Amino acid sequence: MIKAVVFDLGNVLCRLDWNACDSAFAVHSPLSAEQVGRRVRSEELERVSETGRCDSAEYFRRVKEAIQADSAWTYEEFSEELMRCFIPHPSGERAVVRARELGLRVFILSNTSYLHSRFICSREVLATIPELYALSFKVGVMKPDPAIWKWLLDRSGLEAKECLYFDDIAINCDIGSSLGFRAALHDPETGNLSKELEAMLN
Secondary structure, eight states, X not given: OOOEEEEOSBTTTEEEOHHHHHHHHHTTSSSOHHHHHHHHTOHHHHHHHHTTSSOHHHHHHHHHHHTTOOTTOOHHHHHHHHGGGEEEOHHHHHHHHHHHHTTOEEEEEEOOOHHHHHHHHHSHHXXXXXXXXXXXXXXXXXXXXXXXXXXXXXXXXOOGGGEEEEESSHHHHHHHHHHTOEEXXXXXXXXXXXXXXXXXXX
């Protein structure tokens, strides 16, 4: 019996526009927005930030160095500009509400940093309905490491077979399925998360 639904955050419960963030950062750099994006989202920088291996001030210092930013760029400007990639996604939030209406427990499992996680608290539905947040910077591991799913199961008291799982990245769905979750790949461009949720319960 399905008792809970686990949602990824980016491109599931919200939309992501990395170009908006890259363009904002590029104002402070001699590099193009495209070059900035490649450097900021390098595997090394993402991993240290999204596993909590460095705090946000150190992450800013590393980003500043990576994109050769001017010295006048402040942490406050950076932290605000970093959030420009997030776009509220009402249909994703409606799926969270619908899950609660259906009597399901709701969790969020996401690769994210402290600074990015602030988006959750900016949206009332995302901040109040889910009861457990498996966020990589808190857990210390990132998807597709199975440990992050196991962390959620340990703390929820549920078995994987009792949970639905939605993600927009195929390998994450594959890992979830291998652990016993009933996983579904969500397409943020064409999908309707509420309908997908209801269809998986039938």
